[in-house]
Amino acid sequence: MLREIDNNIWVAEQPLKYWGLEVGTRMTVIRLTSGELIVISPIQSDKTTIEQLNEIGNVAYIIAPNLYHHLFVYEFKSIYQKAQLWVVPGLVSKRPELSFDKEINNKEGSIQEEVDYLLFDGFKVLDLTGSSIVNEFVFFHQKSRTLILTDIAFHFDETFSLKTRFAAQILGAYKVLSPSRLDKLATTDKEKVKDSVEKILCWDFDRVIMAHGSIIETNGKQKFKQGYEWVFEKNYLSKKN
Numbered sequence: 522m523l524r525e526i527d528n529n530i531w532v533a534e535q536p537l538k539y540w541g542l543e544v545g546t547r548m549t550v551i552r553l554t555s556g557e558l559i560v561i562s563p564i565q566s567d568k569t570t571i572e573q574l575n576e577i578g579n580v581a582y583i584i585a586p587n588l589y590h591h592l593f594v595y596e597f598k599s600i601y602q603k604a605q606l607w608v609v610p611g612l613v614s615k616r617p618e619l620s621f622d623k624e625i626n627n628k629e630g631s632i633q634e635e636v637d638y639l640l641f642d643g644f645k646v647l648d649l650t651g652s653s654i655v656n657e658f659v660f661f662h663q664k665s666r667t668l669i670l671t672d673i674a675f676h677f678d679e680t681f682s683l684k685t686r687f688a689a690q691i692l693g694a695y696k697v698l699s700p701s702r703l704d705k706l707a708t709t710d711k712e713k714v715k716d717s718v719e720k721i722l723c724w725d726f727d728r729v730i731m732a733h734g735s736i737i738e739t740n741g742k743q744k745f746k747q748g749y750e751w752v753f754e755k756n757y758l759s760k761k762n
């Protein structure tokens with residue numbers, strides 16, 4: 522079910538467990554002036570959500586924003602066959618059976634000059650295979666001054682279960698807009714991350730939507746800056762993050 526966040530921007534959420542913890546996941550929908558819709562990080566669709574989407578506009582872009590959030594993109598593409606499916610570099614070799622309309626090869630760009638995007642370069646996570654590059658593209662909806670992130674930062678707070686809050690505290694991701702301590706350790710090329718952070722800070726955003734955590738309605742830029750201060754530190758591996 523879609524929830525309106527501001528003019529021309531909605532989210533929909535569903536439960537998701539990761540390593541046994543309830544972290545939830547969220548997709549974002551943006552309506553362009555043309556009436557076309559961008560769906561970022563689709564979740565499993567249901568009848569209500571599809572009906573709502575059809576009411577608010579025409580789904581024209583379906584985006585898998587990184588190498589992890591791609592599970593439901595084909596479900597959406599099969600419903601909205603005329604929409605363009607965008608994937609990030611590396612997804613095709615991860616899921617060779619998939620077909621897509623565009624691989625986002627340019628590190629920066631914009632969709633109809635209303636939504637800017639850029640590659641959050643160098644960011645890695647620790648997963649079952651070790652440390653893996655995420656190739657995440659982040660988005661900025663100019664009109665609503667919203668930054669849209671997927672896995673490069675969490676924002677868990679008291680609305681989450683005790684277990685998730687406890688884990689988030691241990692991992693340094695409680696009530697901060699930040700990646701986990703493990704992701705910071707996995708991210709060795711912090712120069713690239715720093716460049717990406719600096720570019721994001723040039724965008725005039727106030728709200729931050731992320732896939733896992735509570736939406737930050739205001740002062741998002743300040744929170745993002747605080748959560749990524751570690752890339753500006755000279756010796757962050759030896760410091761307590």
Ligand SMILES: [Fe+2]
Binds near residue numbers: 590671733
């Ligand atoms: Fe995720």
